[in-house]
Amino acid sequence: MSSPPSDVSTQPAEAAKSHKLWGGRFGASPTAAFDALNNSIGVDFRLWPYDVRLSKAWAVALWSANVLTLEESNAIESGLDVVSARLDAGEQPLPSDEDVHTLIDRLLHDAVGGVASKLHTGRSRNDQVATATRLWTMDACQRLDAAVRTLQQSMLDQARTIESALMPSYTHMQRAIPVSAAHWLLSHFWPLERDRTRLKAAQRSAAVLPLGSGAVAGCAYPISRVLLQGTLGFDAISPNSIDAVSDRDFIAEVLFTSTMIGIHLSRLAEDLIIYGSSEFGFVQFGEGYTSGSSMMPQKRNPDALELARGSAARMLGNLTALLATLKGLPTSYNKDLQDDKRTLFDATDTLLLVLPAVAGALGECSFRTERMYAALSSTMMATDLADYLVRKGATFREAHGAVGKLVRESESTGLELQALPVESFAAAHVLFGPDVMDALSPVQSVLHREVEGGTGPTAVRAQIDAARSALLPVPTPRSSNAAA
Numbered sequence: 001m002s003s004p005p006s007d008v009s010t011q012p013a014e015a016a017k018s019h020k021l022w023g024g025r026f027g028a029s030p031t032a033a034f035d036a037l038n039n040s041i042g043v044d045f046r047l048w049p050y051d052v053r054l055s056k057a058w059a060v061a062l063w064s065a066n067v068l069t070l071e072e073s074n075a076i077e078s079g080l081d082v083v084s085a086r087l088d089a090g091e092q093p094l095p096s097d098e099d100v101h102t103l104i105d106r107l108l109h110d111a112v113g114g115v116a117s118k119l120h121t122g123r124s125r126n127d128q129v130a131t132a133t134r135l136w137t138m139d140a141c142q143r144l145d146a147a148v149r150t151l152q153q154s155m156l157d158q159a160r161t162i163e164s165a166l167m168p169s170y171t172h173m174q175r176a177i178p179v180s181a182a183h184w185l186l187s188h189f190w191p192l193e194r195d196r197t198r199l200k201a202a203q204r205s206a207a208v209l210p211l212g213s214g215a216v217a218g219c220a221y222p223i224s225r226v227l228l229q230g231t232l233g234f235d236a237i238s239p240n241s242i243d244a245v246s247d248r249d250f251i252a253e254v255l256f257t258s259t260m261i262g263i264h265l266s267r268l269a270e271d272l273i274i275y276g277s278s279e280f281g282f283v284q285f286g287e288g289y290t291s292g293s294s295m296m297p298q299k300r301n302p303d304a305l306e307l308a309r310g311s312a313a314r315m316l317g318n319l320t321a322l323l324a325t326l327k328g329l330p331t332s333y334n335k336d337l338q339d340d341k342r343t344l345f346d347a348t349d350t351l352l353l354v355l356p357a358v359a360g361a362l363g364e365c366s367f368r369t370e371r372m373y374a375a376l377s378s379t380m381m382a383t384d385l386a387d388y389l390v391r392k393g394a395t396f397r398e399a400h401g402a403v404g405k406l407v408r409e410s411e412s413t414g415l416e417l418q419a420l421p422v423e424s425f426a427a428a429h430v431l432f433g434p435d436v437m438d439a440l441s442p443v444q445s446v447l448h449r450e451v452e453g454g455t456g457p458t459a460v461r462a463q464i465d466a467a468r469s470a471l472l473p474v475p476t477p478r479s480s481n482a483a484a
């Protein structure tokens with residue numbers, strides 16, 4: 001079995017044109033077809049700020065382990081600042097740069113010459129890429145959290161405007177029981193709140209330092225991993241170098257969370273799309289996030305919401321691709337892992353496009369509360385009618401049967417429940433009295449549901465307050481660590 005190329009810093013003369021971190025044991029250059037497959041710079045270029053950061057910390061760690069002199073370490077650190085400034089100014093990689101680590105190594109050689117060759121002592125791209133990806137992920141979780149939060153804020157703002165509006169709730173897509181429209185809208189708020197908890201957990205999983213693990217067996221120089229952890233802002237140090245170079249659980253967690261966010265956005269989008277159809281007419285879309293038809297002049301299509309619904313499929317695809325990759329791997333680093341970043345970046349990029357668009361689309365929706373109210377039919381108060389009988393002493397089963405009869409009569413006569421003659425009520429159950437009409441009012445129906453988490457006006461007010469508190473900024477784990 002052939003072994004993977006080892007990470008060595010000496011380069012063969014012919015490889016010097018295309019700067020490489022390996023090649024000494026090779027007699028010939030790689031084929032163009034191999035480079036095209038193997039080079040990951042097109043995907044991992046965005047990791048450069050993190051790779052520079054960890055490289056600076058590594059230069060200091062090598063100095064404190066007596067591998068570099070203070071001058072060498074300082075020279076590398078300032079060289080990395082030059083690299084950073086060049087990349088910040090828009091310098092693009094060459095197609096021949098194998099990956100972001102190679103690119104930075106090349107630019108560092110440009111900046112400080114031969115001393116740059118000492119930086120790769122005791123480290124491998126295996127612990128390097130894991131570290132850079134974790135740092136990137138820790139930041140990405142915060143960006144995602146902020147984007148989810150903005151959507152939740154837009155939802156809460158809208159919920160406040162429709163707090164006292166009543167609309168049908170649905171189960172099986174069939175009219176069920178009247179609810180406050182805010183109660184419906186906030187049913188999409190709490191799933192996103194759970195997603196933010198998942199994002200925090202994924203961020204914690206990412207905050208474990210792999211640097212110092214080397215290629216697989218641990219660094220052979222006495223570098224201080226505690227120092228690296230502190231400098232780079234990790235919460236913990238990986239306890240096993242073999243695991244550390246191939247642990248991608250944190251990416252799987254981000255992808256699962258992204259998938260859940262995608263699913264939650266998809267369900268919100270689906271509700272809004274259905275409620276925005278002429279048949280429902282509960283929602284009117286704005287003009288900032290919709291498009292027209294090239295053929296049908298009357299159309300205003302909810303494209304942003306449809307694209308959000310569709311994007312959930314991509315999230316799921318990314319999660320599946322990563323899990324399928326991890327499943328078949330032997331322990332430690334294998335090159336299959338290079339594609340982890342495609343899934344991570346695609347999911348994150350997609351969500352960072354979709355979330356603001358959904359927040360904007362929702363923010364510009366106007367809710368047609370009169371259409372919502374008009375959709376409440378008297379049969380939706382059938383449960384309330386049964387509860388009325390229960391309050392008068394009937395068992396629920398008995399009450400259910402009696403009201404069922406009335407609903408059947410209403411269906412066959414085409415009359416609303418409140419339009420049925422008093423005799424029908426009396427025939428259905430002896431406990432029906434003249435106050436029965438109160439039980440058929442949607443306002444009464446909602447008033448009866450003041451249980452915590454219910455749709456009663458006081459319960460909904462409390463829910464709105466709870467949602468507002470959930471959005472108050474809380475100290476991040478990193479800043480609370482710093483304070484400790």
Ligand code: ARG
Pocket residue numbers: 004005040044099125126129335337338339
């Ligand atoms: N570009 C690689 C990746 O993303 C870096 C690690 C390469 N390691 C190696 N032994 N060739 O996974």
